[in-house]
Amino acid sequence: MTKSITDEAISALYRSLSNGETICIVEFGCSSRPNTFLSVSQLIKTIREECTSNGQQLPEFHVFLNDLPGNDFNTIFRLLLTFHEDLKKQNMRSGHGLFDPPNCFVAGVAGSFYTRLFPSKKLHFVLSSYSLHWLSQVPDGIENNKGTIYASSTSPSSVLKQCVSLYVGAFGHRAQRLGYREIKYIVEKEGSFTIDLLKTLEHQMDSSCEGYNEAQSVRAVGQPLLVRHFGGDDKLMDVVFNKCKDIYANIMAKEKNIFTNVIVSLIKRND
Incomplete structure (x- = not known):
């Protein structure tokens, strides 16, 4: 794409x-x-x-x-x-x-x-590709983000502000896969780049695999992080990601699921 x-x-x-x-x-x-x-x-x-x-x-x-x-x-x-x-x-x-x-x-x-x-x-x-949205350090106050494992609409404003500040502060080395408002805000606030292109591309989850492909994609990135933080081996990870597969399959059986990718091309300022 x-x-x-x-x-x-x-x-x-x-x-x-x-x-x-x-x-x-x-x-x-x-x-x-x-x-x-x-x-x-x-x-x-x-x-x-x-x-x-x-x-x-x-x-x-x-x-x-x-x-x-x-x-x-x-x-x-x-x-x-x-x-x-x-x-x-x-x-x-x-x-x-x-x-x-x-x-x-x-x-x-x-x-x-x-x-x-x-x-x-x-x-x-x-x-x-699919890397810059990962934070390399845990935001302060993340323990207040109860009920979800990511920054969502239900997260406290302090958590959202801390996540945004991390992305803005590190933008000289990275970008964040967010929406249009957020991308433009981060680029303009950091000031080192101009936006050459900004667009979204969408594709639908493959329901024929019953969640297997989606779970494997998450496992490729998530397993090393989980093992490093919580411990465990491949046998335990099989259990975790089989459960993940079932969750995906259940979601896809109920509704149409679309992945939205934000693509951004930046040019470094000369000034």
């Missing part, structure tokens, strides 16, 4: 750079699965197409993959050989020839994007 948006953003960036300039890309929340490199591969493919159409040489890429220190970076590094082989094949098909060594250099960066991770003016393009 976001491919056309990221393609246009990386193309506009490339056209604004000097010919031959190394392009530095970071992905926040990279995880450690085979699809870790999908977004990066697509960005490089888009720039390759730009180079082909303009008769230019493909630039070098410096890619930083970021996640929390507990992420399995060893798995990512073991996947690098396959990633580079795929790039070589793509380059051959496009007429750019083989690169030995490859012109894409990858580094892992462990740490919370709540903190400073890179030197000033180091990065050209920052990408994150």
Whole structure:
């Protein structure tokens, strides 16, 4: 759903750079699965197409993959050989020839994007999908948020204000997947970025899987957090997420459920 948006953003960036300039890309929340490199591969493919159409040489890429220190970076590094082989094949098909060594250099960066991770003016393009809405620290006064496990309309105003202040204060490193009012407010208050594009995309839950896919999606992100906070093993997590699956199935049997995604593309201010 976001491919056309990221393609246009990386193309506009490339056209604004000097010919031959190394392009530095970071992905926040990279995880450690085979699809870790999908977004990066697509960005490089888009720039390759730009180079082909303009008769230019493909630039070098410096890619930083970021996640929390507990992420399995060893798995990512073991996947690098396959990633580079795929790039070589793509380059051959496009007429750019083989690169030995490859012109894409990858580094892992462990740490919370709540903190400073890179030197000033180091990065050209920052990408994150389904990561920036996670807080890396617990808001003060969260114990007053009784009856729900997230910030909702029933939450005390003190809890809502604290959550918003955390997102605003950290926006130099991250964004929050919220609604339009909230996104514009955070961007304008922080002041480092202008909004290039802001839109919503919707898709419906898959009722045919009876909640399995939704529960597995939650498990992929939620299990490490639950185990770290409460303890437990895979057997216990099976029980938790089987219950989660049943809850999803029950909800989907009663009503039409839509996921709403807020997509935002930002450009850093020069002033």
